[in-house]
Amino acid sequence: MTTSQKCDNPSCPQAAADSPISSNNLRLCSRCRATRYCSQECQRACWPSHKRRCRRQNYIIKFQLCPEDIADPPVERTLSCPADAPFYLLHLALQTAFGWATTHSFDFAVRDPDYRPPTDIADFLRNRLVYRDGGADRPREYLLRVVDPVPRSPFSGIDRMHEGSRQHPGTVEKKSNEWCLWQLLDDRQYQGKQLLYTYDFGDNWEHVSTVEGRAEATDHFVCLSGTGHPVAEDAGGVAGWNDLKAAYRTERPTAEQRERRAWFETRASNADPAGLAGDRVHAWDKAQVNRNLENLLERFEQIAEQAASQKAMFEQIIGRS
Numbered sequence: 001m002t003t004s005q006k007c008d009n010p011s012c013p014q015a016a017a018d019s020p021i022s023s024n025n026l027r028l029c030s031r032c033r034a035t036r037y038c039s040q041e042c043q044r045a046c047w048p049s050h051k052r053r054c055r056r057q058n059y060i061i062k063f064q065l066c067p068e069d070i071a072d073p074p075v076e077r078t079l080s081c082p083a084d085a086p087f088y089l090l091h092l093a094l095q096t097a098f099g100w101a102t103t104h105s106f107d108f109a110v111r112d113p114d115y116r117p118p119t120d121i122a123d124f125l126r127n128r129l130v131y132r133d134g135g136a137d138r139p140r141e142y143l144l145r146v147v148d149p150v151p152r153s154p155f156s157g158i159d160r161m162h163e164g165s166r167q168h169p170g171t172v173e174k175k176s177n178e179w180c181l182w183q184l185l186d187d188r189q190y191q192g193k194q195l196l197y198t199y200d201f202g203d204n205w206e207h208v209s210t211v212e213g214r215a216e217a218t219d220h221f222v223c224l225s226g227t228g229h230p231v232a233e234d235a236g237g238v239a240g241w242n243d244l245k246a247a248y249r250t251e252r253p254t255a256e257q258r259e260r261r262a263w264f265e266t267r268a269s270n271a272d273p274a275g276l277a278g279d280r281v282h283a284w285d286k287a288q289v290n291r292n293l294e295n296l297l298e299r300f301e302q303i304a305e306q307a308a309s310q311k312a313m314f315e316q317i318i319g320r321s
């Protein structure tokens, strides 16, 4: 970012005077927030040459996985995210950073600040009775949802059926492969409201996001920091994850706890043969995450190809082809 106190228009009439202008009087290009002009005229004069290198700054976004229920350690990742990336790429970047296996559907959702979740079971049942037709008048939980563009992803056999009550006639829906980060994050009507990334509508892994700042534009996502071992896919939500961690903390595991460990080390979709004993619960590899983020699309193309060949193999086995 420039620290120049001069107008960035090379043919600025003020430049001839060679006197620095107070930075208060310079306006920032609203897109890249890096180039400054003394006037709208200078900005307009420069735009044809500036637009080629004018890039929206990245967003630095912290994602916390179920922060109210997951602790010791919390599972968090902070990413620098290209502003013009579609949300579908952010989904793939988060799958990579959190170590998920991409076998379920997802959405990004802006919570309606007026929504009050049912406080107890009576409240819940009353809501079910009042709004049993799933009518348009039931309380709306989300202002906007950015959704999986396809009913089934090439990686997963899990479809979007389980979205259920997340859909609402009053909720705006955008396709995640067509809607870019800046279109939501720069829109004033959504600023300051809670943006959630929910993965797997069964286990309901909610990643709470906070925009922490802006950074230099990059071509790919960059993982800046984080804590916590990736959570086991299909663990059974936060309760299942906490049970799995407990199965590793105990000196004398029950048969059920031994079975839980064996499942995580060999059969989970994001299995870790090294398990979670001792310090392993903190283990995650930032350098590897960043290598994978650099080759994000290539990596998922490979996964999709493998999934397709596995599907063909499976269909052969069961005699469909």
Ligand SMILES: [Zn+2]
Residues within 6 Å of the ligand: 007, 008, 009, 012, 013, 014, 037, 038, 039, 042
């Ligand atoms: Zn100027």
Ligand SMILES: [Zn+2]
Residues within 6 Å of the ligand: 029, 030, 031, 032, 033, 034, 035, 050, 053, 054, 055
């Ligand atoms: Zn610019």
